[in-house]
Amino acid sequence: MNSTAPNPSPKAPPPPEGDTLYAVRQKVYVRAVTGLFANWRWALVWFTQIVFYGLPWLQWNDRQAVLFHLTERKFYIFGWVFWPQDVFFLAILLIISAYALFFFTAIAGRLWCGYACPQTVYTEIFMWIEEKIEGDRNKRMKLDKAPMSPRKLGIKAAKYGAWGAVALWTGFTFVGYFSPMSELLASVATLGFGPWEMFWILFYGAFTYLFAGVMREQVCKYMCPYARFQAVMFDPDTLVITYDEGRGEPRGARRKGVDSATAGKGDCVDCGICVQVCPTGIDIRNGLQYECIGCAACIDACDQVMDKVGYPRGLIRYSTENAIKRGWGTKEIIGHVFRPRTLVYGTVLIAICVAFVWGLATRDPLRVDIIRDRASLGREVAGGMIENVYRLQVMNMTEVPRNFVFDVKGINGIQIAGDHRVAVEAAATQAVTLQVLVPYDAGKPGANEIVFEIHPEDDPSLKLFEKTTFLFPR
Structure with a gap:
């Protein structure tokens, strides 16, 4: 009887390389660059940070110029005081921001990402600190590969300490935008911050450190949604950073001063500095990629290389898809900036901005909420009069104390019992209770419409009218 041994079960084939859900990060060592667009980036860094760090220290009318005071539920922005009832201004501001993003993206791509996004701005600051402490790109790479030593430990500690100081x-x-800066400063010596103040200082500081110092390009590549839907706002006439493949290929090294045609190559010397x-960490020569934030650092770098080898600038430049295909010059590109999409965005944006400014300019300096006292509905009082009681919440939206005068109309013989004046402090609210009297036979049973008239004592021409109802017993 013949017997055969069972065949061993075959081994499963190894998974293909690269078949992973997440690519292991390769640290990007960014080389410093100078040039026109680098100067613009740093100009925006200085501008945004002077505004951000400086505004909480400005004073206006003996208070912080910009303060979103959550405890008082009031927002102070220079001469304006906004209340919870003004939330529609915030909605309009968000709409303006959205349309501005659409408008500028349709014209010139990711301008926000490349020049003004907080992630870009703080990454620039943190990279500048890193370069000053650790050295240029080659020195940083060499330092990271070196074994740990007292010198390396000291350099890393200095860098991380500087990052931590900026983040905190x-x-x-x-x-300081949400709690008065004077109160925060008083709490520094004793660390007597409130629990939420301490939480947000550490939370915002920690994420500034994490995003700008540690994650950097990972935020733009994997976390920011703008990188994913930017293509929806692009069209063939959108200005984007492009590599002129027709001029640059085939790329390759050559001696300085050698003409491209003589060398049988394009203008790209394949130096890799643009990367x-x-x-x-992307290679712009591979075409437009969602990781590109439009910072134009590659343009500055390539222009400098072109200057050194004696070739014309603009191998990498701001251009459009149509311009590259059809060989357009600057004049044709500018002519296609104003196209239906940008005209619609621009018109809507201007209209909303005008409406926003008009709303702020014509905003009433007084607001009154009226509630009838439901505990004492219409009742008969001495003298054959019917009384209704109203509770009024008077909001003085200016920054000067004012006396307000009340009057009421709508029914013959209607009057306010007692004093009908109230003093309200600057940017404050004041509750007042008013007894309104009407002759017994002056109205029909049930609800009758009346109108309260309120005006400042020092400016009778500024009047506010609020409608409500007066109840007669049935």
Whole structure:
């Protein structure tokens, strides 16, 4: 009897390389670059940070110029005081921001990402600190590969300490927009911050450190939604950073001063500096990619290389898809900036901005909420009069104390019992109770419409009218 041994079960084939859900991060060592667009980026860094760090220290009318006081439920922005009832202004501001994003993206791509986004701004600041402490790109790479030593430990500690100081100061400043800066400063010596103040200082500071110092390009590549839906707002006439493949290929090294045609190559010398200066580590020569934040660092780098080898600038430049295909110059590109999409965005944006400014300019300096006292409905009182009681919440939306005068109309013989004046402090609210009297036979049973008239004693021409109802017993 013949017997055969069972065949061993075959081994499962190894999974294909690269078949993973997450790519292991390769640290990006960004090379410093100078040039026109680098200067613009740093100008925006200085502008945004002077505004951010400086505004909480400005004073206006003996108070903080910009303060979103959550405890008092009032927002102070220079001469304006906004109350919870003004939330529609915030909604309009958000709409303006959205349309501005659509408008500028349709014209010139990711301008926000490349120049003004907080992630870009703070990453620039943190990279500048890193370069000053650890050195240029080559020195940083060499330092990271070196074994741990007292020198390396000291350099890393100095860098992380500087990052931490900037991050904590950023968190402190952020909280200073919501709690008065004078109170925060008084709490520094004793660390007597409130629990929410301490939480937000540490929370905002920690995420500033994490995003700008540690994660950097990971935020733009994997966390920011704008990178994913930017293509919806692009069209063939949108200005984007492009590599002129027709001029640059075939790329390759050559001696300085050698003409491209003589060398049988394009203008790209394949130096790789455009990749080294990219904060997200992409190669712009591979075409437009969602990781590109539009910072134009590669343009500055490439222009400098072109100057050194004696070739014209603009191998990498701001251009459009149509311009590259059809060989358009600057004049044709500018002519296609004003196209139906941008005209619609621009018109809507201007209209909303005008409405927003008009709303602020014509905003009433007085607001009154009227509630009838339901505990004492219409009742008969001495003298054959019917009385209704009203509770009024008077909001003085100016920053000067004012006396307000009340009057009421709508029914013959209607009057306010007692004093009909109230003093309200600057940017404050004051509750007042008014007894309104009407002759017994002056109205029909049930609800009758009446109108309260309120005006400042020092400016009778400024009047506010509020409708309500007066109840007669049936």
